[in-house]
Amino acid sequence: MDRQRINDFADGGQKLLRAVDGLTRDNLLWQPPAALEIGRWSIQQVALHLMDDELIWTSRMKLVIAEDKPKILNYDESKFASKLFSEEQDAHVAAEILDLNRRQLSIILRQLPDEAFARTGDHSDIGIFTLEQAINWTAEHLDHHIYYIAMKRQKLGKPMKE
Amino acid sequence: MDRNLIDEYEHGGEILARAIDGLLQADLLAAPPAGAADIGSWTIQQIIIHLMDADLVWTARMKSIIAEDHPQILGYDESKFAARLFYDLQDAQQAVRIFDLNRKMFARVLRKLSDSAFARTGTHNERGEITLDAAVQAMVQHVPHHVNFIRLKRDKLGNPMR
Numbered sequence: 079m080d081r082q083r084i085n086d087f088a089d090g091g092q093k094l095l096r097a098v099d100g101l102t103r104d105n106l107l108w109q110p111p112a113a114l115e116i117g118r119w120s121i122q123q124v125a126l127h128l129m130d131d132e133l134i135w136t137s138r139m140k141l142v143i144a145e146d147k148p149k150i151l152n153y154d155e156s157k158f159a160s161k162l163f164s165e166e167q168d169a170h171v172a173a174e175i176l177d178l179n180r181r182q183l184s185i186i187l188r189q190l191p192d193e194a195f196a197r198t199g200d201h202s203d204i205g206i207f208t209l210e211q212a213i214n215w216t217a218e219h220l221d222h223h224i225y226y227i228a229m230k231r232q233k234l235g236k237p238m239k240e
Numbered sequence: 241m242d243r244n245l246i247d248e249y250e251h252g253g254e255i256l257a258r259a260i261d262g263l264l265q266a267d268l269l270a271a272p273p274a275g276a277a278d279i280g281s282w283t284i285q286q287i288i289i290h291l292m293d294a295d296l297v298w299t300a301r302m303k304s305i306i307a308e309d310h311p312q313i314l315g316y317d318e319s320k321f322a323a324r325l326f327y328d329l330q331d332a333q334q335a336v337r338i339f340d341l342n343r344k345m346f347a348r349v350l351r352k353l354s355d356s357a358f359a360r361t362g363t364h365n366e367r368g369e370i371t372l373d374a375a376v377q378a379m380v381q382h383v384p385h386h387v388n389f390i391r392l393k394r395d396k397l398g399n400p401m402r
Contacts, residue, residue, distance in 0.1 A: 133300060140293065140321060144324040148316075171344070171345055182338060186326050189329060
């Protein structure tokens with residue numbers, strides 16, 4: 079396990095904080111038309127999805143670390159996005175939760191010996207996965223969505239700052 | 241569904257913040273004296289991190305109960321979490337902040353639900369069928385249960401709760 083990746087993971091929440099910084103509620107709730115091909119979710123929905131997904135994946139990582147080959151059940155992210163009133167929530171607070179939660183989990187990750195990153199969980203849809211894969215997927219997932227937020231911000235005339 | 245319960249749920253993080261206010265790191269990590277079984281064997285720090293972990297797990301479960309139909313819920317081993325997730329090295333203040341923000345965010349979801357939604361169920365592999373109402377109640381009660389032990393530990397430390 080490349081330890082620098084843990085540092086990058088720990089600091090990743092800052093990307094989401096920057097991605098929603100300076101946006102009004104109207105900006106956050108703007109639903110991009112399909113024709114734009116920049117993703118159908120509003121930035122608010124993306125931010126809430128990221129928070130929900132990160133909280134679930136960090137709990138899964140804790141299971142993989144603490145238990146022996148734990149079973150892990152999938153969840154329906156589309157139903158979460160459509161039924162959990164994401165438009166009523168606060169995207170900036172969601173980003174703060176994601177950021178703090180990553181920092182807290184990173185305290186654990188930094189303590190682990192190299193072999194711990196090969197520990198596994200058994201996911202109902204994905205199958206066997208390692209802790210290292212879970213960290214990588216979670217990091218890539220955030221970057222994937224930040225890319226789409228950046229495109230939506232361009233269309234809103236509020237490009238992301240470097 | 242008694243809507244006051246949602247207010248209690250929402251403010252649980254403030255109770256936790258007060259419970260550790262004025263404690264030094266040494267206080268948080270002080271092992272209760274041997275033979276003082278009545279005040280519990282965990283350190284205050286372990287209790288705080290346990291409460292954060294449990295709340296994050298249960299929030300995800302409640303989201304599944306709201307968004308999905310009769311989801312399956314798998315138990316986790318809280319003793320293994322406490323023993324293997326470096327609870328003593330985590331950041332108790334940050335844990336309380338995560339706990340507080342997460343509850344305040346999820347309380348918004350709970351407030352939007354109709355009364356009938358609180359009868360929605362999930363099936364826990366150890367506890368059996370559980371309603372959303374029962375899950376919220378369990379989380380509300382989880383805080384004073386542990387804060388009572390924190391109070392007893394603080395009395396023993398000579399640093400009583402205000």
